[in-house]
Amino acid sequence: MGKENKYMAKHVEFNSCVHLWMGLGIAWVVSLSWAWTLHSLILGCAFLSAGIGGHIYACVAGRKIEVQE
Numbered sequence: 001m002g003k004e005n006k007y008m009a010k011h012v013e014f015n016s017c018v019h020l021w022m023g024l025g026i027a028w029v030v031s032l033s034w035a036w037t038l039h040s041l042i043l044g045c046a047f048l049s050a051g052i053g054g055h056i057y058a059c060v061a062g063r064k065i066e067v068q069e
Helices: 003-010 012-033 038-064
Strands: none
Touching: 003 012, 003 038, 012 038
16 A cells, blocks of 8 residues: 555545545536536536645655654
8 A cells, every 4th residue: 555545545534525625526517518517617617636746645644754553
């Protein structure tokens, strides 16, 4: 298991928030197929950016902090 996975396993609340943000971002972007609105595009990009940023943070923090097994 990689360090990012160990970090996510140890910090369960952070893991759930990151995946919630990714899911909301995907949902807002998919909703663009029904009604093309700027509101959906902005929210989708914001939530996807937060989710991607959370994954990057977990990767960096997992390398810096030694997670005990």
